[in-house]
Amino acid sequence: MYPSDLKYTKDHEWVRVEGQQAQVGITDYAQKQLGDVVYLELPDVGRRLNKGDVFGTIESVKAVSELYSPVTGEVAEVNARLTEKPEGVNSDPHGSWMIVLQIANAGETSDLLDAAQYIELTK
Amino acid sequence: MPQPAPGALKKTPLNARHRSLGARMVAFGGWDMPVEYTGIADEHLAVRARAGLFDVSHMGEIEIAGADALAAVQHITSNDASRLAVHQIQYSALTTAAGTFVDDVLTYKLADEHFMLVVNASNIMKDYNWITDQIAGRGDVVAVNTSSRHALLALQGPGARDVLQTLTGVDLADIKYYWFTTGEVASVRCTISRTGYTGEDGFEVFAPPASAERVWDAILQAGRDAGVVPAGLGARDTLRLEAAMRLYGNDMDETTTVLEADLGWIVGWKKPAFLGSDVLHRQKAEGAPRKLVGFEMLDRAIARHGYDVYLGDAKSGVVTSGTQTPFLKKAIGMAYLPAERAVPNTEFEVDVRGRRMRAVVVPMPFYKRPK
Numbered sequence A: 001m002y003p004s005d006l007k008y009t010k011d012h013e014w015v016r017v018e019g020q021q022a023q024v025g026i027t028d029y030a031q032k033q034l035g036d037v038v039y040l041e042l043p044d045v046g047r048r049l050n051k052g053d054v055f056g057t058i059e060s061v062k063a064v065s066e067l068y069s070p071v072t073g074e075v076a077e078v079n080a081r082l083t084e085k086p087e088g089v090n091s092d093p094h095g096s097w098m099i100v101l102q103i104a105n106a107g108e109t110s111d112l113l114d115a116a117q118y119i120e121l122t123k
Numbered sequence B: 001m002p003q004p005a006p007g008a009l010k011k012t013p014l015n016a017r018h019r020s021l022g023a024r025m026v027a028f029g030g031w032d033m034p035v036e037y038t039g040i041a042d043e044h045l046a047v048r049a050r051a052g053l054f055d056v057s058h059m060g061e062i063e064i065a066g067a068d069a070l071a072a073v074q075h076i077t078s079n080d081a082s083r084l085a086v087h088q089i090q091y092s093a094l095t096t097a098a099g100t101f102v103d104d105v106l107t108y109k110l111a112d113e114h115f116m117l118v119v120n121a122s123n124i125m126k127d128y129n130w131i132t133d134q135i136a137g138r139g140d141v142v143a144v145n146t147s148s149r150h151a152l153l154a155l156q157g158p159g160a161r162d163v164l165q166t167l168t169g170v171d172l173a174d175i176k177y178y179w180f181t182t183g184e185v186a187s188v189r190c191t192i193s194r195t196g197y198t199g200e201d202g203f204e205v206f207a208p209p210a211s212a213e214r215v216w217d218a219i220l221q222a223g224r225d226a227g228v229v230p231a232g233l234g235a236r237d238t239l240r241l242e243a244a245m246r247l248y249g250n251d252m253d254e255t256t257t258v259l260e261a262d263l264g265w266i267v268g269w270k271k272p273a274f275l276g277s278d279v280l281h282r283q284k285a286e287g288a289p290r291k292l293v294g295f296e297m298l299d300r301a302i303a304r305h306g307y308d309v310y311l312g313d314a315k316s317g318v319v320t321s322g323t324q325t326p327f328l329k330k331a332i333g334m335a336y337l338p339a340e341r342a343v344p345n346t347e348f349e350v351d352v353r354g355r356r357m358r359a360v361v362v363p364m365p366f367y368k369r370p371k
Helices: A028-034 A080-084 A106-111 A115-121 B015-020 B040-049 B069-076 B121-135 B160-165 B209-222 B233-242 B277-286
Strands: A013-018 A021-026 A037-041 A054-060 A064-068 A073-078 A099-103 B024-028 B031-036 B051-055 B060-065 B089-095 B101-111 B114-119 B142-145 B151-156 B180-185 B188-193 B202-207 B228-230 B290-297 B308-311 B314-324 B331-338 B347-352 B355-362
Touching: A037 A080, A099 A106, B015 B031, B015 B209, B031 B040, B031 B233, B040 B051, B040 B228, B040 B233, B051 B209, B051 B233, B060 B069, B060 B121, B069 B114, B069 B121, B089 B121, B101 B121, B114 B121, B121 B142, B151 B160, B151 B209, B160 B202, B160 B209, B180 B209, B188 B209, B202 B209, B209 B228, B233 B314, B233 B331, B308 B331, B314 B347, B331 B347, B331 B355
Parallel strands: B051 B228
Antiparallel strands: A013 A021, A021 A099, A037 A054, A054 A064, A073 A099, B024 B031, B051 B151, B060 B114, B060 B142, B089 B101, B101 B114, B151 B202, B180 B188, B188 B202, B290 B331, B290 B355, B308 B314, B308 B347, B314 B331, B347 B355
């Protein structure tokens, strides 16, 4: 359910670290809590984010939630296809990346949770 | 609104069924209720195409009885209850002296001197205390809170009648819209009314709490081949909004009059004076200052309850309900606007978390079922 090659946050984002870059999405647990996703608002490429900053909003039929940056960095890519078809977050949460961050401080990634720790958090 | 601790939440007789069906449960009006089973959109579309079964046992029932019961009901509610035949139902408002809503209710005429009001879950005690105070000294009449004596199941959708018919000897075709009868459903003595909160044909079944699971199971079993699914409060909310049915606490409350909520059709204009009737007659003559309208978003955004409405730079009203609807696939909602602008095609803006998003007034209802 929670791939072991991903890292996780207490705010229910997942992070795939590849070299100096990090793909970010939201977890299966988060999409289940939200229910049917209808809108996704993401930042522009180039935006600088501190760890914990709001980088966007995700909206389901019943609620709005903010998306929090798991690490400090600059937005290198934005998944525009996902904003067009945001229901992908429900059908394939761990395959639906939202942004790619250029990581500013590699040390921060070691603060992220591994799959076992995240599963424990959602119990 | 502060929510009580989970342990303090009330449970309907079907709580265990919701949990075994894997529902996501939420606190709603002090009750532990299913918000969704498989997903709001799935359940919403199932109700529009086939049928859905809702547990609405959290709703309250207050009976009003006695030789002067009709006069009492006439005094406390806006609609004209003298027009009801036995076994007939009407939508009405429990009004304050200011013509605003204590609650919105369904009035059931059980017998000539016996009525039942079906009220919102979060208002049961408020309504009961209010009614008791208002009818004191008005002759031979008493109010009784019978909420704990009823479970309430709503089977809604184009397939509802055929499914329910397999479980009852009552000829459901004989029950007209907003009428009810009594009879057995799955061998359980029930009150069956042709009412609902989804914009579809359907029935609401009042069952004794001890038999609620039996009726619930029987309906789901009988409806399996017809694609009947359990549906939660999430779909109930999106369905009622498409049908432009008001939600107490969102679209109207003790600060909004019956006319402002654009519900003039539930005011008995020719009946004797009732609580707030002077205000409503004056607003009818002079025009209410604001009116509830339906809108569609023009920009890609959902306007939600409490978001501010702008006409130009002026803050001019507030959104009362809003969602992305699964069937119409549009962002729609309701909002209060100044009366002179509360007409179709008026464009306005909504402050969606700091951004101005455009919307346009459209006629209600948003959805009308095919005949």
